[in-house]
Amino acid sequence: MRVFDPAVLRRLTEDGGERASRGFVLTYRRLLPTRLRRLAAALGVAGGAGPVPPDLEQARDAALSLSAASSMLGLRELxxxxxxxxxAARxxxxxxxxxxxxGIAPAATRADRALALHRARADAAAS
Structure with a gap:
């Protein structure tokens, strides 16, 4: 499966404009670590004093948030x-x-790198 489908981000840019698209990308990248920590905490793997039982309802909510945001930007793998x-949590x-x-953290790293590369290429083409 492809990490990133730039056509999705192009459509977002066409529909909402460059400024909105750039804002979505920046917000996604800024919130990605928070989304990952939220999912890890819900799964009881966030570190700390010891193992915590997973909260599958919270894990489902966190994973759906990550999935929806990633899908909106064309980050297919994540x-x-x-x-x-x-x-599975549901x-x-x-x-x-x-x-x-x-597999979530490595996929998130690939997604973040793909967005950064796409943004750098778009900025270079605009200048």
Whole structure:
């Protein structure tokens, strides 16, 4: 699966304008660590004093937020992975949640890098 589909971001730019598109990208990148921490906390893997039982309802909400925001910007790999994790959390399937979780951070890193590269290319083309 592709990490990033730039056509989605192009459509967002065409519909909302360059300024709005840039704002969405900057906000997404700024909030990505917070979204990841929220999901980790809900899964009980955020560190601290020791293991915490997962809250699958909170994990579902956090994963859906991550999936929706990622999908809006064309970050297909992360959107899909987060959506599958949300579905597993909704179904109470902790085994699947635990299997999917380790892929979230690397996919988020790839998504963030893809957005940064896309933005750099767009800025270079505009100058």
């Amino acid at each position: 959107a899909d992975l987060a959506h599958r994790l949300a579905d 179904d109470g399937d902790l085994d699947v949640v635990r299997r999917l979780w380790p």
